[in-house]
Each structure stands twice: as structure tokens, then as C-alpha cells.
Amino acid sequence: MARIGIDAMGGDFAPENVILGAIDAYASINAESKIYLIGNQVKIAEICRHYGASSGNFFIIPAAEVIEMGESPVRAYARKTDSSINVGFDMLREGKIDAFASAGNTGAMLIGSLKTLTGLEGVLRPCISAMFPLVNGKNMLILDVGLNTDVKAEVLYQFAVIGSVYAKVMMGIEKPKVALLNIGSEEEKGSNVVKKAYGLMQEATDFDFVGNMEANLLFNGGIADVLVTDGYVGNICLKEAEGMYALVSALGVNHPFLNRFNYEFYGGTPVLGVTSPVVIGHGASTPLAIKNMILEADRAVNNNLIGKLEEALKIFRPKHTNN
């Protein structure tokens, strides 16, 4: 059972796409789970009626304001305290919902996550992750993809721990293989931080380290389930793939593998390391993307992702190191 809050006003095609996605999600989520649509009450009710969604399926939570896609996240989050994003985070903090998802202003979602929620005990730096489609049909989790541009080796080590838990709990991989993104397969390759991280990971008993991965093998499959890097490099890798997909699509190139780069197949970007599941969707999310985002939030709650992360992060608590 999960109570999932969803920002009905978030995304370029909100609230229509959000509500359509929520209707679709309803058929697939845990039978006892509930969806809370947060936003303009009148509009939401109207669209629900229009699409024949029983109002009994959804809880509509009024929020009078909307943080627009182009707004400065810091200012908007501070001022629009009755925005659908702010209301969502308030509900999360107050325990009225178990997870919150939005395809709205990414910056505001990150600020909400970091300001409203607490970091899990032991967490050094919360991060965000993304799925890379692999040619073998599977996916690889890559983290961080944007929150932390300058990190220490210990933070990269922790990303490996977090990614490994996520792969177990959310992707159903029993013993996830973790690789470090680098410019060569050898130990002595890479930046100073990456070299140091390699040293730490080589000794790791907290996850299954398989070594460095070069970027030409990103999509090949069979090497790793989790790829660790900093938020600067991870964001660039992710955007390069997105950009290349967008370009070849525009050129009329079409292939099932390439189509998997379409973000609508993914549930969105989870914020990892905070006390509740938060998922950030792409601004141009289709109903399918919204549906997947809700399913992801539902799975995170039902599989106790936060509890499992908390357990794994114990090794980073000061107490632990004093033992």
C-alpha cells in the first residue's frame, strides 16, 4: 500500500497528461495504493470527469499556485508556498503521502527534496540517477546525473552503495555489478578523484565492483548494472545520449534500440538519499511517462526502498566507524 502524491500541474502538457497517466497507473499499481492529484481542484475534477475517471479513485488536493517550467527554482519555491510542488513536499514531510512525483520544474523539485526532506542518516550527498538502455534489452543505472558537480572519492563510493541498493530493490537484480566511469580500464587511469575512488572500490565488500568502464561501452550491456560517476560527468553523458537520440529521430532513423532512449519509457529520475521517495519526470512527459513514474513511486514504497537504503548507509554513520 502506498499513498502517492502526484503534481497534477507539472509538465508541459499538464494537467491533461498527468491525469491520463494517473488513470492508466491506477490499473497497475498495488490494489490498496492511492493516488493524490495535487493542483487546481476545478481543472483536475473537470478532466477526471471528461475522461470518465471515477473521482473515488483519486484524492484531489487543492494547490492554488503553479511553479512554471521556466521560473527560477529558488525564488519560486520560496515564494509560491501554495504551489503544487510545495504542497506535495509539505504532505510528504507531514506523512500524509509516502512518495511524491512531478514532471514540473526540475530545480524546484530538487530544492523541495533537499530543503523539505532530511538526508538519510549517513548520507554524504543525495544524488539523482537515470536509466541507460542497454543493447541486451536491460537497463543500467547511472548516478549521479546532476546534483553534485564536485565530489570526493568517498562520495563516489557511497553512490556505488546507493546504486547497488536501488538495483536490488527496484530492478530486481540480486547481486548488482557496479562499475566506475573512466577513460581507460586500467587502475591508474582518470582524474585524481576517480583514481582514489577506484582504490576504495577495489577493496569494497559493500557492493560488487567490476572495475572501470569506458564510455564507448556505455550501452553494450553485460558489463555493469550500476555505473558511478559525478553529477557533472553523468549529466553530460545522459544529455549526449538524449541529444544523439533526438537528432537521429529527427533525421528519420528508427530502430527499436534507439527508441528505448525515449524518456517516456522510464519513470523519471529518482532523488536518492533523502527520507522519502521523490521522482522527477521529464517536462515533456507523455501519459505513459507519468504512468511509469507513478508505478516507480509505488514500487519504491512497497519494496521499502528507503528502509533498505537506510540499512545500507549505516556503514557511513560515525558510530559505525568507531566500532
Next chain:
Amino acid sequence: MARIGIDAMGGDFAPENVILGAIDAYASINAESKIYLIGNQVKIAEICRHYGASSGNFFIIPAAEVIEMGESPVRAYARKTDSSINVGFDMLREGKIDAFASAGNTGAMLIGSLKTLTGLEGVLRPCISAMFPLVNGKNMLILDVGLNTDVKAEVLYQFAVIGSVYAKVMMGIEKPKVALLNIGSEEEKGSNVVKKAYGLMQEATDFDFVGNMEANLLFNGGIADVLVTDGYVGNICLKEAEGMYALVSALGVNHPFLNRFNYEFYGGTPVLGVTSPVVIGHGASTPLAIKNMILEADRAVNNNLIGKLEEALKIFRPKHTNN
């Protein structure tokens, strides 16, 4: 007129592909330019005869050893002093050739460049660059793509100067537009080093800075002619594109734009910031790739790339800053 040394033993398909490429190049290079084939004298002469290349076209320079593709570059360069790569760099240092190119062991080529040649006066860190194909039919120079994994903001600034000169001299662009690779278009985005570099570049009068470029726009064209980043990130970007191209090719996806990611259209990777033109080709170079590498070396000499770089790097000399 240029005297171009080429490592006849370098690459997975040497010496055949190298000699075939050299024969092709002969028809296109400056009429007075000369090609020096360095390597196993007997084999080279035999292949030249086999393909009907007049021995008068080439100078064959004997070198008894070969640094293999898989060898440790440091050890091999130190021990195999009569390898084709070592002989090439010796000739370059002694002024017997004007430029040196090889599709052989990349590490050994880098070590040869840095050990045998001097850095140009004012250069902070030599670097290597690559061409990204743009969807508008043009190319964008990206640097550094692997030599410097940890750099200061001043080094990124200098890469912008070097890239700008290269784009003018080698790509014929009158006023090259220079961008900084980043994870957002805004000034405050990126790692600490990148933010500082943005500040320096914004004030630049030494090149035409157009701001940050996000990785989803890498191949779009019309934004920049030169893209600056550090060698860790640049190498990852380059390899991601190569990897994606290799994958989609293997899947049977075919499009003229994608085909331009095939390295055989490019002359190889120039080493920039040292006192002579050095070009490093891909190990699997075809005769066309070798030909293009030789043409690139010829153009670098004839267009006085080194002199133009020397001139531009004057601003980094201590004298200059004391003025």
C-alpha cells in the same frame, strides 16, 4: 612544402594500410611535400613494389623495432629506441622531418610528443583534440580529449585559445566561436573549475566566447566551432559518441550523418601545444584514414600551424603579464 614522417608499422593493418594511404595521399598533398615511410625497410619496399608505388615518391627510413598496440607505452618507448615511433620523434627533433603521424600505440605517441618535443613557449598543458560531426555538415573541434584529466580554469582558457587558432588555420574559420561544455546554459552552472573558467572566458578578447554548451546540443551545429572541456570529460564524450555509432552500425542502422562518426573520415587526433605537428590515428585506420592523417600533417606544416599557435600563446608568457 612539408616533409611528413609516417609510422609505416603503426596500426592494426600496418604496413599495408599505411602504405596504401600514403600512395593515395601523394596525389593530394602539396606538390613539393615528401613522405617518409618509417619502419621495416624490406616489407615497406615489397609492399610499395606490389602496389606499383614508385620508390622515388617515398623515402624509406629503416626502424628495426615496432611498439605493439597492446604494449605498455612508457616501458616500450624507453626500451625500443629503434622503434618506428622512436625514430619518427628522433627525426622530428633533429629537424629531418616537419611533422610525424602514426596510427600505432597512442600512449607511446603521447609520450614521444611530450618527452621528445618541447612545449611551445607559454603553453600550460599540451592537449589532444578531436572532430565532432555536426548535423549541418560542418565539424566542431573538441579539446582536450584525453591528455589532462585535472585542469585549472586557466588551462581551459588556454585550450580555448589553442582551439581557436586551430579552427582558423586548419578549418578555415575566420572567427571561430568557442563554447564551454557544461551542464546548463547559465553562468552559475557546473563544477568549480568550469564556473571559474566561464568567468575568465566571459572577459576574453583572445577568442569569441559564446557561452556554455550542454551535451544534448553537441552535434546540432550552428552553436560553436570549438568546444572546450578537460581531458577526462572530453574523452568520455568522444567515446560515448564512438560507442553509440559502433552500436547502431552493428544493429544495421545506416544514415549519412551517423556514417560521419566513422573515424576514417578524420585525419586523426592532433597533439597541440608542442613544437611540431604530431597526429595520432586510430588503431584500426583504413587507407582513407591514413591518407587524411597525412593531408592533415601537410596542411599543418604548410599553413604554419605551429607559428600561429606560438604567436597566440605569447599572452601566456611571463613577460607578457609583466607588461
